[in-house]
Amino acid sequence: MYKLNRIILLFFIFIAGCGILKTLDNISRLKYKIHSSGNFKLVGINIDNKKSINDFTPVEILKITSSLIKGNLPITFSINVEAKNPNDGQGGYPRTDLTIESFPWQLFINEKEIVAGNIGEPLIVPGKGETTLIPLTVEFDLAKNIKEKNIDDIANLVQLLGGLGGSTSNLKITTKPVIGTPLGKINYPDIITIIDKEFN
Numbered sequence: 001m002y003k004l005n006r007i008i009l010l011f012f013i014f015i016a017g018c019g020i021l022k023t024l025d026n027i028s029r030l031k032y033k034i035h036s037s038g039n040f041k042l043v044g045i046n047i048d049n050k051k052s053i054n055d056f057t058p059v060e061i062l063k064i065t066s067s068l069i070k071g072n073l074p075i076t077f078s079i080n081v082e083a084k085n086p087n088d089g090q091g092g093y094p095r096t097d098l099t100i101e102s103f104p105w106q107l108f109i110n111e112k113e114i115v116a117g118n119i120g121e122p123l124i125v126p127g128k129g130e131t132t133l134i135p136l137t138v139e140f141d142l143a144k145n146i147k148e149k150n151i152d153d154i155a156n157l158v159q160l161l162g163g164l165g166g167s168t169s170n171l172k173i174t175t176k177p178v179i180g181t182p183l184g185k186i187n188y189p190d191i192i193t194i195i196d197k198e199f200n
Contacts (some may be wrong), residue, residue: 006032015089029132030098030125030179034171034196035082035133037162042075042154043067051157051165073143073154077161079107081134084199085125096127099180105136108172109160115140122180136173168196 040047045060056064067073085098103119115138125132148152159166173194179186190198 013027014172021063029086030070031084031086031199032175032192032193032194033199034132034173035080037168037171040077040158040161040163042158043073047158047163052161053151061151064154065103066170067149068086068143068149068154070177071143074138074139074142075142075158075161076139077163079136079138079162079168079173081194082131082135082199083123083125083134087126096124096181098127099123100125100134100177101180101185102178103134103136104177105173105175106138107158108136108174109145110170111172116147171196 023123038048038090043057043063044182045063047056048096050056064073081103083100085096100123103123104116105118106116117136117138119136121133123134126161142154143149144189146157155164158164160170162168162171171178174191176188176191179188
């Protein structure tokens with residue numbers, strides 16, 4: 001009887017171990033890339049519809065330069081990270097919906113860290129082989145990140161962020177997500193790097 005109980009216990013341990021390995025494998029198949037940036041506001045001025053300094057009104061230029069002279073130039077915007085969950089039940093993998101419980105991120109511009117943050121609430125990435133956007137709210141003082149205190153340098157940095165007609169090709173995000181699974185929350189073992197050209 002004791003031997004039978006031991007065999008049954010070992011069997012369930014084996015099944016549980018397989019489940020953990022399968023869950024870890026599913027998590028490792030979750031991929032990310034930078035999709036876009038938008039909702040730009042510079043000292044409260046909406047600049048999404050502007051492509052250059054020439055698109056600013058004299059009043060807006062005055063507001064920006066006045067704020068710059070004071071050494072404070074707040075900018076807020078959103079970065080959308082595209083998450084792809086290929087666990088759609090095909091190719092020998094079970095269909096698995098994954099929940100991103102935490103997404104502590106660091107934003108880099110040309111390899112220089114600018115700001116860090118996290119998502120405000122968990123986000124589900126369905127196992128449909130489709131993509132889901134993870135919105136990251138970014139806010140920092142632009143004045144602390146420009147060498148020359150002039151309007152051209154401001155415009156150049158905003159373009160590096162993807163605003164004023166720029167692109168997100170100069171951006172990099174690092175993160176170590178926490179994923180919710182049927183077995184509980186699981187931390188990524190390593191930091192991952194996200195860029196806009198391709199899925200990591």
